[in-house]
Amino acid sequence: MFSSTNTAGQAGPTWVTRLCAGFILFLGALPMTAQEPGSRAELILRARREKSQKLAAEKPYPAEQAIERLEEMGLLDPNRRTVWPRIGGLPTGQGFAIGPQYYNPRLANGHLTFRASAAGSLSHAWLADVQLTTHRIADDHVFADVLVSHLNAPRISYFGPGPDSEKDAETSYRLETNSAGGTFGVRPFSPLSLGVTGGYLTTNTGPGNHDDFPRTEERFDATQTPGLLDQSDFLTTAVFAAFDYRDYPSARNGGLYSARLTNYDDRTLNRHSFRLLHLEAQQHFGFFQNRRVIALRARTVMTFTSGAGQTVPFYLQPRLGGSDDMRGFRPYRFYDDHHIVANAEYRWEAFAGLDMALFFDAGKVVPKRSQINFHDLETSTGIGFRFNARNSVFMRLDLGFSNEGVGFWFKFANPF
Amino acid sequence: MNAIFHRMVRVGMIKKLIACLLCLPLLLVARKFYDDDPLEKEPPPSSADQAVPRGLNDFFDAVMNTLGHPGERHQEGKGEAALIPAGGANTLGEVPDSAWFTNRIGSQPMSVEEAVRGSRTGKAPSMDGPWTITGAKTEGVTPGFQFKDPAGRRYVLKFDPPDHPEMATAAEIVGTALFHNLGYNVPENYLVSFTPDQLVVGEETMITDETGRRRPMSREDVTRALKRVPRDAQGRYRGLASLFVAGKILQNFRYHGTRDDDPNDIVRHEHRRDLRGLFVFAAWVNHNDSRAINNLDALVEENGVKFIKHYLIDFGAILGSASILSNSARDGNTYFLESKQTIAQILSLGLYVPEWARSDYIAHPALGKIEYPRFEPEKWRPNYPNPAFVNRLPDDTYWAAKKVMSFSNEQIQAIVKDAQYSDPEAEKWIVTYLMHRRDIIGRTYFSKVLPLDHFVVRDGKLAFEDLEVRHGFVDKRDYQVEWSKFDNSAETRSSLNAANGFAAQGFAVPPEVSNSGDGAYFAANIRSEEVAKTVTVYLRKKGGRVEIVGIDRTW
Numbered sequence: 001m002f003s004s005t006n007t008a009g010q011a012g013p014t015w016v017t018r019l020c021a022g023f024i025l026f027l028g029a030l031p032m033t034a035q036e037p038g039s040r041a042e043l044i045l046r047a048r049r050e051k052s053q054k055l056a057a058e059k060p061y062p063a064e065q066a067i068e069r070l071e072e073m074g075l076l077d078p079n080r081r082t083v084w085p086r087i088g089g090l091p092t093g094q095g096f097a098i099g100p101q102y103y104n105p106r107l108a109n110g111h112l113t114f115r116a117s118a119a120g121s122l123s124h125a126w127l128a129d130v131q132l133t134t135h136r137i138a139d140d141h142v143f144a145d146v147l148v149s150h151l152n153a154p155r156i157s158y159f160g161p162g163p164d165s166e167k168d169a170e171t172s173y174r175l176e177t178n179s180a181g182g183t184f185g186v187r188p189f190s191p192l193s194l195g196v197t198g199g200y201l202t203t204n205t206g207p208g209n210h211d212d213f214p215r216t217e218e219r220f221d222a223t224q225t226p227g228l229l230d231q232s233d234f235l236t237t238a239v240f241a242a243f244d245y246r247d248y249p250s251a252r253n254g255g256l257y258s259a260r261l262t263n264y265d266d267r268t269l270n271r272h273s274f275r276l277l278h279l280e281a282q283q284h285f286g287f288f289q290n291r292r293v294i295a296l297r298a299r300t301v302m303t304f305t306s307g308a309g310q311t312v313p314f315y316l317q318p319r320l321g322g323s324d325d326m327r328g329f330r331p332y333r334f335y336d337d338h339h340i341v342a343n344a345e346y347r348w349e350a351f352a353g354l355d356m357a358l359f360f361d362a363g364k365v366v367p368k369r370s371q372i373n374f375h376d377l378e379t380s381t382g383i384g385f386r387f388n389a390r391n392s393v394f395m396r397l398d399l400g401f402s403n404e405g406v407g408f409w410f411k412f413a414n415p416f
Numbered sequence: 417m418n419a420i421f422h423r424m425v426r427v428g429m430i431k432k433l434i435a436c437l438l439c440l441p442l443l444l445v446a447r448k449f450y451d452d453d454p455l456e457k458e459p460p461p462s463s464a465d466q467a468v469p470r471g472l473n474d475f476f477d478a479v480m481n482t483l484g485h486p487g488e489r490h491q492e493g494k495g496e497a498a499l500i501p502a503g504g505a506n507t508l509g510e511v512p513d514s515a516w517f518t519n520r521i522g523s524q525p526m527s528v529e530e531a532v533r534g535s536r537t538g539k540a541p542s543m544d545g546p547w548t549i550t551g552a553k554t555e556g557v558t559p560g561f562q563f564k565d566p567a568g569r570r571y572v573l574k575f576d577p578p579d580h581p582e583m584a585t586a587a588e589i590v591g592t593a594l595f596h597n598l599g600y601n602v603p604e605n606y607l608v609s610f611t612p613d614q615l616v617v618g619e620e621t622m623i624t625d626e627t628g629r630r631r632p633m634s635r636e637d638v639t640r641a642l643k644r645v646p647r648d649a650q651g652r653y654r655g656l657a658s659l660f661v662a663g664k665i666l667q668n669f670r671y672h673g674t675r676d677d678d679p680n681d682i683v684r685h686e687h688r689r690d691l692r693g694l695f696v697f698a699a700w701v702n703h704n705d706s707r708a709i710n711n712l713d714a715l716v717e718e719n720g721v722k723f724i725k726h727y728l729i730d731f732g733a734i735l736g737s738a739s740i741l742s743n744s745a746r747d748g749n750t751y752f753l754e755s756k757q758t759i760a761q762i763l764s765l766g767l768y769v770p771e772w773a774r775s776d777y778i779a780h781p782a783l784g785k786i787e788y789p790r791f792e793p794e795k796w797r798p799n800y801p802n803p804a805f806v807n808r809l810p811d812d813t814y815w816a817a818k819k820v821m822s823f824s825n826e827q828i829q830a831i832v833k834d835a836q837y838s839d840p841e842a843e844k845w846i847v848t849y850l851m852h853r854r855d856i857i858g859r860t861y862f863s864k865v866l867p868l869d870h871f872v873v874r875d876g877k878l879a880f881e882d883l884e885v886r887h888g889f890v891d892k893r894d895y896q897v898e899w900s901k902f903d904n905s906a907e908t909r910s911s912l913n914a915a916n917g918f919a920a921q922g923f924a925v926p927p928e929v930s931n932s933g934d935g936a937y938f939a940a941n942i943r944s945e946e947v948a949k950t951v952t953v954y955l956r957k958k959g960g961r962v963e964i965v966g967i968d969r970t971w
Contacts, residue, residue, distance in 0.1 A: 040450040040506075041459045044682070048462045052679040058470040058666075059676075061480075067473045080628035105627040288773040289745035292766060348766025352752040356762065 227313025328380025328402025591731025
């Protein structure tokens with residue numbers, strides 16, 4: 001009657017066996033009553049004794065340990081890491097670029113920083129540069145910089161000159177440049193910097209390698225694209241001034257007002273000498289404790305040819321379109337001798353590491369300076385996600401819409 | 417199939433029966449109170465001399481606590497049974513003295529002078545000779561030095577950010593005094609004022625500069641570092657000298673789990689009353705930086721036993737200060753990532769603006785950014801979730817609120833005065849800020865329970881104080897008591913009906929209690945208007961006297 005089988009049909013312990021076993025265990029456990037603590041203190045001491053039996057070395061979590069190691073190696077501190085991947089930096093449209101970067105800020109007792117990097121993309125674009133920058137000279141009232149670089153960008157888009165170029169006329173060309181130059185400047189007081197630059201620039205244009213678009217020389221002739229077939233070298237000099245009182249690089253308040261006049265002196269063909277004036281104004285209005293920002297930017301770039309017969313080579317012409325100005329358009333959608341662009345963004349904080357933005361872009365390129373005005377502007381709108389740390393945007397996803405389609409941009413800095 | 421099902425049920429029942437039998441010995445000896453309850457002090461610590469330092473990564477800690485739920489949490493939505501009561505508290509609900517906590521204010525009288533003195537034992541850096549720099553952080557917004565004074569004592573020297581003279585050092589002085597008086601272990605911090613020649617570089621002192629290069633420190637490094645330190649009208653530098661914590665530094669404790677190498681660490685940190693209650697203290701002074709990186713474990717030796725002592729450190733980022741800059745409006749108002757707010761802000765395209773972003777703040781160089789009119793302690797937030805704070809229950813916050821409310825206006829005024837704000841308006845602001853927030857804390861957390869306290873049996877009556885009434889938060893009210901005999905082993909009560917009644921100021925102790933023999937336990941269950949909020953006071957006859965042995969609260 002008390003026998004039982006388990007569900008597999010094998011003979012199992014009887015009820016009596018179970019109860020007997022339980023009773024034996026019960027009796028076995030009774031001596032525990034003798035060990036029952038007589039006081040709260042004893043209860044605590046007993047718990048301590050039990051823990052003493054299983055003490056182990058206190059250890060960080062494995063992931064935590066890994067981060068610690070990276071920090072010790074200085075890899076998470078931009079000022080301390082020596083070898084680090086360079087991500088991006090190529091002209092828009094060349095694909096995702098990555099490469100090594102060497103950084104040494106310890107030269108001349110910490111007053112000189114040396115940087116060398118190279119980055120390439122799957123489209124065979126690549127960039128290499130070497131830079132020497134001063135640091136903390138005269139309490140940072142003086143700054144200087146020497147930069148030597150090589151760029152090979154085989155997929156730069158060209159749609160033809162002027163504001164009425166056709167979207168479907170997209171072509172592709174290669175631009176190779178070698179440049180060497182230096183900058184010297186002063187900061188007489190905090191927001192103001194003034195300086196000069198000088199350098200030498202060699203250029204070479206060639207057939208683009210984009211499979212989806214024809215080569216530029218196949219669709220446009222030399223009159224439309226000055227500089228496409230004949231290559232110039234330039235002696236460049238510039239003066240600049242900037243009044244920058246933004247609170248952070250990814251500003252929530254403050255403004256940036258800058259002007260740069262660059263002279264391109266064609267040293268080989270004497271056909272493409274010109275001056276380029278870049279004027280920019282940014283103003284950021286923070287409100288609701290700077291968790292909301294209205295950011296405005298206006299920029300114009302004008303060129304001035306140096307005498308009769310001189311033209312601005314098409315690859316150095318002011319351009320519009322792409323991730324930083326007209327985000328609903330293809331990169332470098334518009335080329336001409338002058339441009340004007342205005343951007344407005346409403347930025348709001350979603351959480352500490354993410355700001356979002358609604359933006360509106362308007363701009364145009366024009367062949368004549370007299371046409372620089374706010375008539376007949378191309379426009380685009382969109383939404384953006386800006387991931388930031390320590391008040392600096394380190395990754396940006398922008399989605400722009402225009403009458404020509406949609407642009408999706410994945411970048412590593414704020415547009416302005 | 418049906419037979420198999422029934423057999424399985426029967427087998428399950430048998431297993432339960434056996435389990436009950438096995439547990440019976442424990443049930444027979446389990447008891448609610450021990451003879452030495454309520455414990456005012458934990459037993460002396462056991463040796464932890466094997467403990468070694470363990471690194472803690474600040475970034476990892478933030479990510480782990482933001483995206484994960486480390487530690488043991490209450491089970492939400494499962495009622496009272498799923499709540500995990502606080503540990504590290506005695507049967508009265510108080511925190512006994514231990515390596516974590518020492519009862520000070522609210523537990524014993526404290527003079528204004530004692531409140532101001534705080535943790536300081538007269539070991540301010542000696543000015544009888546130069547301070548020898550032994551280490552330094554020369555880069556960043558504010559520099560910092562380690563130095564040895566002529567008496568051979570070692571200190572960390574901290575400064576204010578250039579745009580906010582007095583802000584961080586004053587916050588540190590105020591915070592150190594308050595947290596010491598509240599009961600925590602804190603360093604000894606001293607305000608110092610000195611000229612540059614007070615500092616000399618040690619012969620073997622090395623620094624790691626901003627580039628990561630390790631090199632001998634030079635006088636020029638000191639001069640350059642001090643350029644970023646505000647100076648007063650006499651050209652002197654104001655700094656905060658923090659005496660090195662004694663013992664071997666074992667780095668920071670976490671707010672969850674226990675240390676594996678500490679035999680005395682037997683209560684999970686997320687359940688410690690002194691750490692759950694720390695939420696209230698942190699809210700009071702806006703210590704939004706109350707995270708693992710700002711505490712410290714040290715292996716100290718007392719009475720020949722090495723044990724781990726737990727410290728709170730770095731109060732430079734309380735009040736309106738964020739140490740190296742002024743607070744942002746976020747600080748104390750929201751986590752880095754707060755899901756509901758985030759979703760609302762994303763979906764509304766920023767049209768939803770959190771209340772904290774719409775508020776006005778006082779901006780003063782010496783204060784940073786502060787506000788108090790809008791203060792609601794339950795809405796206060798550290799930078800990221802803290803497991804002990806998240807686990808707080810009304811009895812934890814009640815315990816903490818009592819401590820906060822124990823600070824008198826005079827004590828607060830004197831502590832703030834000791835921070836030496838040069839602008840009397842700044843001093844006034846901080847005093848007002850602390851008093852106002854103190855009162856809001858009392859009002860908020862006393863109302864979450866029936867705040868009856870200071871129970872005592874006197875002249876045949878069970879007397880007590882209603883803290884809400886005492887502080888004028890509510891009008892006098894009536895209470896109802898239900899007396900019962902309490903079986904300490906079975907934890908059951910049998911009613912003493914005849915003695916039940918209403919009263920406004922204490923209840924007559926029934927004769928059954930007074931006339932009982934030693935070792936008898938009784939319970940007085942007290943309630944007022946709100947039925948859910950009760951206080952059960954346990955009384956014990958011991959040595960011919962009736963004593964209070966325990967307090968349970970419901971809410």
